[in-house]
Each structure stands twice: as C-alpha cells, then as structure tokens.
Amino acid sequence: MSRGIQWIREEQVKVELQHINVKLALRDPDEVDLNALIPVFHSWIQDQVCGELLLDVADYRHVPDGPGVVVIGHEADYSVDNSDGRLGLRYNRKAVIAGTNQDRLEQAVRSVIRAAQRLEEDVPEGKQLAINGQEIEIWINDRLLAPSREETRSALESELRTFLHKLFAGNSYTLSFDPDPRRLLTARIACDRKFSVSELLETLKEPKIL
Amino acid sequence: MKASNSHWKSQLDGKMPEPLAREIDIFETEIALRKQGKLEERLFAETRLRRGAYGQRYDNGQRNDGRKVQKLNFPSGDLTKGPNTMWDAPGMQRIKIPGGGLNASQLETLAELAEEYSDGIAHVTTRQDVQLHYVHIDDTPSIMRRLAAANITTREACGNSVRNVTACPYAGVCQDETFDVTPYARALSRFLLGHPDCQNFGRKFKPAFSGCAQHACGLTSLHDLGLIAKKRVNEVTGREEVGFEMYVGGGLGAVPYPAKLFESFIPAEELLPLAQAVARVFARLGEKKNRSRARLKFLVQDLGIEKFRELVLEERKILPVDPRWTDYLSEAQAQFAEAPLKPGAESVDLVTISGLNGASEDFKKWLKTNTRSQRQAGYVTVTVTLPLGDITANQLRALSDIVRCYTRETIRTTVEQNFVIRWVSKSDLPELYKALRAVKLGRPGAGALVDVVSCPGTDTCKLGISSSRGLAAELRKQIGENSFVSDQAVEDLHIKISGCFNSCGQHHIADLGFYGVSRKISGYAVPHFQVVLGGEWEHNAGSYGLPVVAIPSKNIPQVVNRLTEAFVKERLSGEIFKEFVKRKGKAALKNMLDDLARPPAGDRSFFSDWGDPREYSLGDMGVGECAGEVISPVDFGLGAAERELFEAQLALEKGDQKQAGDLAYRSMLTAARALVQAEYTDISHDADDIVSEFRQRYYDTQLFFDPFAGGKFANYLFDAHARADQTRSAESSRYLVEEAQLFIDAAHSCSNKLSTAVGAGAR
Numbered sequence: 001m002s003r004g005i006q007w008i009r010e011e012q013v014k015v016e017l018q019h020i021n022v023k024l025a026l027r028d029p030d031e032v033d034l035n036a037l038i039p040v041f042h043s044w045i046q047d048q049v050c051g052e053l054l055l056d057v058a059d060y061r062h063v064p065d066g067p068g069v070v071v072i073g074h075e076a077d078y079s080v081d082n083s084d085g086r087l088g089l090r091y092n093r094k095a096v097i098a099g100t101n102q103d104r105l106e107q108a109v110r111s112v113i114r115a116a117q118r119l120e121e122d123v124p125e126g127k128q129l130a131i132n133g134q135e136i137e138i139w140i141n142d143r144l145l146a147p148s149r150e151e152t153r154s155a156l157e158s159e160l161r162t163f164l165h166k167l168f169a170g171n172s173y174t175l176s177f178d179p180d181p182r183r184l185l186t187a188r189i190a191c192d193r194k195f196s197v198s199e200l201l202e203t204l205k206e207p208k209i210l
Numbered sequence: 211m212k213a214s215n216s217h218w219k220s221q222l223d224g225k226m227p228e229p230l231a232r233e234i235d236i237f238e239t240e241i242a243l244r245k246q247g248k249l250e251e252r253l254f255a256e257t258r259l260r261r262g263a264y265g266q267r268y269d270n271g272q273r274n275d276g277r278k279v280q281k282l283n284f285p286s287g288d289l290t291k292g293p294n295t296m297w298d299a300p301g302m303q304r305i306k307i308p309g310g311g312l313n314a315s316q317l318e319t320l321a322e323l324a325e326e327y328s329d330g331i332a333h334v335t336t337r338q339d340v341q342l343h344y345v346h347i348d349d350t351p352s353i354m355r356r357l358a359a360a361n362i363t364t365r366e367a368c369g370n371s372v373r374n375v376t377a378c379p380y381a382g383v384c385q386d387e388t389f390d391v392t393p394y395a396r397a398l399s400r401f402l403l404g405h406p407d408c409q410n411f412g413r414k415f416k417p418a419f420s421g422c423a424q425h426a427c428g429l430t431s432l433h434d435l436g437l438i439a440k441k442r443v444n445e446v447t448g449r450e451e452v453g454f455e456m457y458v459g460g461g462l463g464a465v466p467y468p469a470k471l472f473e474s475f476i477p478a479e480e481l482l483p484l485a486q487a488v489a490r491v492f493a494r495l496g497e498k499k500n501r502s503r504a505r506l507k508f509l510v511q512d513l514g515i516e517k518f519r520e521l522v523l524e525e526r527k528i529l530p531v532d533p534r535w536t537d538y539l540s541e542a543q544a545q546f547a548e549a550p551l552k553p554g555a556e557s558v559d560l561v562t563i564s565g566l567n568g569a570s571e572d573f574k575k576w577l578k579t580n581t582r583s584q585r586q587a588g589y590v591t592v593t594v595t596l597p598l599g600d601i602t603a604n605q606l607r608a609l610s611d612i613v614r615c616y617t618r619e620t621i622r623t624t625v626e627q628n629f630v631i632r633w634v635s636k637s638d639l640p641e642l643y644k645a646l647r648a649v650k651l652g653r654p655g656a657g658a659l660v661d662v663v664s665c666p667g668t669d670t671c672k673l674g675i676s677s678s679r680g681l682a683a684e685l686r687k688q689i690g691e692n693s694f695v696s697d698q699a700v701e702d703l704h705i706k707i708s709g710c711f712n713s714c715g716q717h718h719i720a721d722l723g724f725y726g727v728s729r730k731i732s733g734y735a736v737p738h739f740q741v742v743l744g745g746e747w748e749h750n751a752g753s754y755g756l757p758v759v760a761i762p763s764k765n766i767p768q769v770v771n772r773l774t775e776a777f778v779k780e781r782l783s784g785e786i787f788k789e790f791v792k793r794k795g796k797a798a799l800k801n802m803l804d805d806l807a808r809p810p811a812g813d814r815s816f817f818s819d820w821g822d823p824r825e826y827s828l829g830d831m832g833v834g835e836c837a838g839e840v841i842s843p844v845d846f847g848l849g850a851a852e853r854e855l856f857e858a859q860l861a862l863e864k865g866d867q868k869q870a871g872d873l874a875y876r877s878m879l880t881a882a883r884a885l886v887q888a889e890y891t892d893i894s895h896d897a898d899d900i901v902s903e904f905r906q907r908y909y910d911t912q913l914f915f916d917p918f919a920g921g922k923f924a925n926y927l928f929d930a931h932a933r934a935d936q937t938r939s940a941e942s943s944r945y946l947v948e949e950a951q952l953f954i955d956a957a958h959s960c961s962n963k964l965s966t967a968v969g970a971g972a973r
Contacts, residue, residue: 001574016213018212018214019212019213019326038821038822038823039823042275042822042823042824044275045275045280046275046277046280047275049279049631053267053282053284055273055282055299055300055821056267056268056273056300056344058329058343058344058548058669059365059669059679059680059683059821060329060331060600061821062597062598062600062686062687063597063601063602064597064650064684064807065332065602065604065605065649066330066331066600066602067329067330067331067602069549070329072300072329072344074284074298074300074608077329077344079329081330081762083330083602083604084604094346095211095213096211096212096213116268137750139323140328141214143214143322143326144217144218144221145213145214152252175874182318182321182607183604183607184325184326
C-alpha cells in the first residue's frame with residue numbers, strides 16, 4: 001500500500017488530496033487561438049495577477065494533444081491544455097497546501113475559475129475563449145498519495161460529492177473516473193446545467209484563508 | 211515541493227540497485243547540508259550537476275518580463291543551489307539513457323515523472339538523453355529514486371564528467387554495420403560511471419559508438435571519444451578480431467573540431483583500458499582554469515595527436531590490471547540479447563501493404579520515411595518522430611503499450627530527437643501505424659526536412675541567445691503547410707538549430723544550420739540566426755558547415771525557402787547540397803541572402819522572437835552550467851567527509867551510537883584520503899594505507915599542524931584508527947563526532963594553506 005493513503009475501515013481509505021489539478025473545458029475548442037494567448041500569459045507575469053509567483057511561459061503548441069501553452073509558476077502552473085484532445089483551462093497545484101481535502105479542492109477550483117474569468121476578459125478582441133461551464137476534470141498529481149485504484153477512487157468520490165454539491169448548488173451531475181491504474185487518479189464531471197464563471201465563483205464565496 | 215517526497219525512499223527500499231540508492235541518499239544529505247549553509251554553493255552546484263540537476267533560464271532570480279527586469283521573489287529567499295542560482299528556481303533534470311536504450315517500464319516511469327514533477331513533457335535530446343524541465347530541486351531525490359527503481363541513473367548526466375555514452379540506434383539491426391556495438395557501449399558506460407579516474411576533468415567528456423563509418427547515426431567525429439566498429443584478420447593467427455577504429459578530441463562548440471584518428475584498430479578488449487588511459491591523461495593535463503579551452507579537443511590540439519597518443523599509451527602500460535576490463539564486456543555480451551516477439555514477414559512488400567482505410571497515402575508516406583529494413587529478414591525499424599523532441603506522458607504510456615504489443619520492448623532514443631522501435635515484423639506495420647496515429651505519433655518525415663532538430667535555446671537555457679525552438683516550430687509548421695519547394699532533393703535535407711554558438715543543436719553538421727546571435731538595429735536588439743550551410747550529417751558527421759551571414763530570426767523561413775528553391779533550380783545532376791554550397795561559394799550565397807539581413811523598415815515584429823512576444827533582450831542570459839564548477843578532488847573529498855560527519859550527527863541524535871562512531875571515524879578517513887589524493891592519485895580506500903600515507907605526507911612533514919595546537923587534530927585520527935576495532939561507548943562516540951569535526955576543519959585549513967602556497971609558487 002502507498003504511504004500517502006490511510007485505511008480507515010477495511011473497505012475504505014482516506015486519501016490526502018494534494019497537488020490537485022482542475023481543468024475547465026472550453027467552449028468551441030476549434031476556435032481557440034493558442035497563439036493569441038501567449039501575450040496574455042506574458043501580461044499575467046508582468047502584472048503578477050494571481051497572488052502566486054508566475055515565472056515563465058512554455059509553448060507546446062507543436063505537441064498534439066499536449067500541454068498547449070503553460071504559464072509556469074512557483075506554487076502552480078496555469079495552462080490552456082489539450083491533453084487527451086480535450087481543450088481546457090487547467091490549474092496544476094505544485095506546492096503543498098495545509099487544511100482539509102475540501103479546503104484544497106476549493107482552493108484549486110477557485111484558482112482555475114478566477115483564471116478563467118481573467119482569461120475571458122483578457123483575450124484579444126476578435127478572438128474568443130470561454131469555458132463551457134459544464135465539464136470539469138479533476139486529477140491528483142501524486143501517484144504515491146493517491147494512486148489510481150478502486151479504493152482511492154472511492155475515497156476521492158466521497159470528497160468530490162461533498163464539494164460538487166456546493167459548487168453546482170445542488171444541481172445534478174455525472175461523475176466518472178478514468179479506470180487506467182497507470183494514469184493519475186482522474187475524475188470527469190459533467191453538470192446537467194451550464195454555469196458561468198461568475199456563477200461558479202458565487203457558489204464558492206466566503207473563501208477560507210489557506 | 212511534493213507532499214510525497216519523504217515517502218519515496220521507504221516505498222522503494224530494496225527496489226533500487228544499492229549503489230544508486232546510496233548515491234541518492236548522499237545527494238539528499240547534501241541538499242540538507244546546503245539548506246543549512248553547511249555545504250559551500252560551488253561544491254553543491256557541481257555535485258548537483260553531476261546528478262543531472264541543471265540550472266535553467268531565470269534561475270538567477272530575475273526575468274525581463276518585456277517591460278522591466280522583474281525580481282522573482284521565491285519563498286526560499288536568498289538560498290542558492292549554486293553561484294547566482296536561486297534554490298526555488300525551476301531547473302532541468304537530465305536523465306542518462308546509455309545508447310538510447312529503454313524498455314516499456316522505463317517509458318512508463320518517464321511518463322509518470324514528466325507529469326508529476328515537470329510540465330507533462332519529456333524531451334529527447336541530441337545526445338539520446340531525456341530531459342524534464344521546470345523541476346524543483348527538492349523533488350530531485352524522489353525523481354532519482356523512481357528512476358533508479360527502473361534501473362536508470364542521472365549520475366554524471368551533467369557537470370565535468372563522462373556524459374551519456376551514445377550509440378547508433380540501429381546497432382544490431384543495421385544492414386551496413388560491422389557488428390553490434392550495443393554491448394560495448396553498455397560496458398563502457400558502466401565502467402566509466404563514477405570511475406575515480408573520471409572525477410577530475412576540467413570539462414565534460416562525451417563518448418559515442420557507431421557500427422559503421424558511412425552513416426550518421428553515431429556522430430563519432432564530433433565526440434571526445436569516438437569508436438567505430440571494425441574487424442580485421444590477425445596476421446599471425448589468421449583469426450578474425452573484433453575491435454574499433456578509435457578517434458579522440460572531436461567536439462562542436464563555437465569552433466568545431468573533427469575528432470582525430472587515434473588508432474585505426476584497437477582490439478575490443480583494449481576498449482575499456484584505453485578509455486581509462488585517455489581519461490587519466492585528460493584529467494591530468496587538461497585545462498582546468500580557462501573553461502573555454504578545457505575540452506579534450508584543445509588538449510589534443512595543443513599536444514598534437516602523436517604526442518597525445520604516446521602519453522595515452524604510456525598511461526595504458528602503467529594502469530593496474532582491472533578485471534572489469536574484460537568482465538564488463540563479457541557480462542554485457544551475455545546480458546544483452548534482442549529477439550523479435552513475432553515471426554518476420556519475409557515476402558511482404560512494404561509499399562503494397564494494405565489494411566488502412568482512408569489513410570493509405572499517409573501510410574505509404576510514413577512507410578517511406580519512417581521505416582527501415584533490418585538486416586534480419588522480415589523485420590523493420592520504425593521511427594517515431596517527435597516534434598522538437600517533445601513527447602507527452604500519455605504518449606509515452608501509449609508507446610510503452612505499443613512496444614510491448616509488437617516487440618520485446620526494443621526501443622531507443624536517437625540523436626535526431628526521435629524514438630526508433632526495433633524488431634517490428636513487416637506484417638504488423640499497418641496495425642502499429644494505426645496505434646501510433648491514434649496517439650498522434652504517426653507523423654511521417656523522419657530524418658527529412660520537416661524533422662527539424664533544435665536545442666532548448668531561449669525557452670529554458672541560460673545561454674540561449676535566440677529562440678531555436680520557436681524557429682524550429684515555425685519551420686515545421688511552414689514545411690507541413692508545403693510552404694517550401696517540393697522536391698525529393700529538398701526533402702532529404704537536414705535542418706538543425708542551436709540557440710547560441712555552443713552547438714547543442716548540432717548546426718555545424720546540418721545542410722541548413724542556424725545558431726542564435728544578436729544584432730543591434732536602430733538602437734534595438736534584434737534576434738538573429740547565423741546561417742551555416744553545407745555541413746555533413748553522413749559519415750558520422752563528416753564535415754562542418756560554412757557560416758554565411760546573420761539574418762533576423764523572423765526572416766529565416768525565407769532563407770530556407772530561397773536556398774531550397776535555388777538548390778532545386780541550380781543543382782547539377784547528382785549534386786548534393788554540401789557540394790552545391792561548395793560550388794556556389796560563400797560570397798554568392800551571402801549575396802543571395804543579403805537583402806534578408808535587415809528587417810523591413812518599421813516592422814516591429816522583428817524586435818521580438820518566434821513564440822515570444824516580449825521585446826527581445828539579452829538581459830535574461832545567465833552564466834551557463836554546461837561546464838559546471840571545477841572542484842578539485844580535495845574539495846570533493848572534504849565535502850564527502852562533511853556529509854559523513856553530518857550523517858554521524860544524525861545517528862547520534864537518533865541514539866544510534868555505534869553508527870555515529872563508525873561514521874565519524876569514516877569521515878576522518880575520507881578527509882585524510884582527500885588530502886593524500888592531492889599528492890597521490892591512486893591512494894586506495896584501505897584505512898591502514900590512508901592513515902600511513904597521511905602520517906608520512908602531512909604529519910611527519912607538519913603540513914597538517916595547527917599554528918597553536920600543533921599535531922593535536924591529526925592525533926584524533928590516529929587514535930580513532932588505533933581503536934577502530936574496539937566497541938565504542940555512547941560517550942566515546944559523542945567525543946569522536948566532535949573530534950571528527952575538528953579534524954575536518956583542520957583538513958580544510960591545511961588544504962587552503964597548501965592551495966595558497968601553490969598559488970604563490972611556494973610549493
């Protein structure tokens with residue numbers, strides 16, 4: 001058994017959710033011009049817009065189904081990512097965060113939603129970029145803490161159900177997991193109704209200080 | 211950075227080869243010492259580099275953000291991991307892949323590391339290594355442990371050491387090779403890894419193997435040590451002998467040097483001892499202070515090949531016999547065996563294979579450029595082209611599935627930044643192609659114009675002047691869009707790009723080579739590339755190209771367009787590009803491109819580089835770590851003694867008195883040996899020998915004496931040695947730890963005193 005996971009009862013484990021990644025799917029992905037996002041991401045570094053230290057822009061547009069364009073940060077990376085052929089705005093938390101799993105989920109989701117809001121505002125005139133407001137991917141970027149196994153999927157599901165109830169204000173959604181044990185522990189969520197970024201932020205108001 | 215960092219050691223306990231596990235423990239301790247300020251930054255820098263943990267652009271803690279130079283306020287503040295290199299600044303982890311050989315599990319490990327510690331990309335280099343970028347130094351021990359568990363090391367991937375031993379990726383399956391060099395490359399890699407004779411170089415040392423002289427795959431002539439497979443019939447015995455044509459002193463860099471022939475035939479059993487002898491001569495006579503002349507190529511140049519050969523052969527004669535010279539060769543040959551997974555398909559004609567609905571034209575194109583018949587009938591190699599050497603974690607996992615499905619996990623990286631899958635049955639090609647296409651790895655054009663090679667350049671390298679990857683990506687895009695003239699003669703050309711004159715992109719040996727330079731135009735710095743034409747990739751990088759003119763980065767696609775058009779229109783029958791360049795001459799070629807040398811008036815896009823909208827500046831350049839720090843064996847030894855003492859103190863804290871005492875004693879021996887080694891390179895590790903030599907050289911001569919305490923600190927060592935076999939009490943162990951600290955301090959003082967005296971010419 002991995003050291004990061006703890007058995008609570010025989011059939012249930014507790015997983016420490018660190019290094020949470022969240023990806024918000026984008027609307028009309030074929031229309032998104034990644035080239036236009038590079039100056040936007042550089043401006044984020046110039047203005048250090050997000051309270052996390054932003055360092056550099058990595059351009060992987062040449063890699064099909066790859067990381068796209070990434071703002072490398074110290075605590076976290078932001079990217080418009082096309083992994084698995086699904087284009088989305090991704091938050092990759094690298095630094096450890098204290099608090100509960102719910103706190104950490106909230107921190108990661110809040111960060112990506114704020115970035116989406118910023119990106120929707122900053123994208124140059126004539127270009128379009130908006131989240132589709134329904135599809136979210138969440139994965140835990142640490143195989144030792146959270147290996148992709150049945151018991152950890154179950155533990156993550158329990159945490160996610162609590163969190164998503166709040167995020168989607170009680171609206172129904174579907175939740176599925178990537179079954180490949182070699183991949184990161186990954187959840188895919190599709191909500192039955194669409195949310196705008198401001199609506200999602202509204203549901204997460206009153207942030208806790210982390 | 212990772213929450214799981216503290217768990218990997220116990221998680222992988224027993225799963226790593228012991229020497230690698232120990233090496234990583236040592237590095238982790240050195241990290242702890244550096245954080246506490248107990249390890250000097252220069253020493254830590256070199257020890258870090260020798261574990262492949264390299265600096266990256268902006269690691270000096272500042273970055274020109276396009277408007278101003280921005281200070282990067284890292285949480286660890288002023289803590290450094292090398293001179294002017296901030297602790298928290300992301301770095302690059304280089305991973306050695308000897309001969310480029312990998313298996314499926316190793317591909318999966320690389321995938322995991324790329325996504326957990328880097329930005330999801332693994333990058334294949336021009337020397338068959340794999341690199342991860344944007345890695346935090348605190349994560350590197352976990353990365354190294356996970357690699358070690360997959361039997362991969364990062365040791366000596368950077369720094370002044372023997373770098374990755376490269377080899378032709380077609381070795382063993384090539385139609386034209388003399389014999390399979392793979393076991394020899396593996397044996398040499400194993401033998402030189404961590405070898406004491408390779409720890410005191412002034413610069414790096416790069417070996418390469420090729421199975422033949424005519425192809426490019428091994429690039430032996432641009433290496434410090436180049437070995438080309440050769441056989442001969444022994445005149446006396448009449449028996450066939452296996453060996454190598456041996457070259458030394460090749461290298462690219464700002465001024466490329468072709469390797470010189472050392473011997474037209476060395477028997478295989480002489481490979482390891484001769485390499486050791488070359489290493490010893492390089493360590494002893496190679497330049498140490500002037501970094502720009504410290505590569506072996508300068509020593510060979512200065513001495514002349516005849517004198518260098520003489521010195522190496524003299525050194526060879528006096529080498530103590532090492533059973534590993536032959537054992538490693540036999541073991542490598544016994545352990546290395548490749549076999550196909552599936553029966554070959556002898557009678558299948560590659561061009562007529564069907565079975566791909568709707569993609570048959572692409573398939574045919576791919577067959578033509580990306581497959582190559584093996585000398586074993588019925589089998590082919592398949593090249594997996596990677597754009598700019600980049601591959602995602604998901605693609606690596608898919609590739610691991612593919613090599614398991616169609617082969618016995620026979621895959622290698624190439625110096626053209628691709629993968630080659632070996633032993634593919636011809637009958638499997640349609641299915642394998644479909645599997646590659648499904649994960650976007652089925653692009654044609656391997657080794658063709660579109661397969662542009664590039665170093666990291668300004669993307670991540672501190673020395674980068676222009677954006678080599680940005681340009682490479684743009685050229686790939688334009689070639690893919692058929693923006694250039696379509697002709698087979700053009701398709702076969704090679705483009706290679708370096709971000710600066712240091713040639714990591716190997717621009718000298720390309721038909722169309724480019725390296726980054728900067729020019730001032732209208733008061734603005736403008737990114738440029740120097741155009742280098744007519745280098746020879748074939749014949750193991752047979753000859754180097756001709757620098758013609760510097761052109762603004764944004765005009766380089768036009769340069770490619772113009773030159774390829776001219777080549778198609780003006781070449782003589784059967785003339786290759788290198789010959790075309792020679793016939794046209796530098797003046798005519800420059801004339802052809804001169805109007806592109808200045809940006810159009812008022813076009814500000816020329817003031818930024820490809821893929822980077824910031825106004826171009828050289829302000830982000832830093833001091834490169836390619837060369838590492840020249841740290842003397844004495845400094846390394848004293849550093850190791852400090853680390854052992856630190857471990858002794860930790861053991862004391864844990865209440866393990868025996869371990870503490872043993873480590874403290876060992877730390878004194880290590881410090882004493884370091885001093886002895888300054889005068890006597892081959893001092894053994896035997897405690898009696900060390901103490902005896904130390905006594906004779908430093909105590910009897912009073913060189914070790916403190917001005918006030920005299921020989922007191924040396925006596926701590928002598929006492930500990932005399933009582934080495936006795937059981938130590940808790941109290942005596944504690945005293946021993948304290949005495950060891952004083953002894954090591956005295957050793958530092960002695961070393962400083964001696965180096966000052968040497969500097970003043972007094973000794």
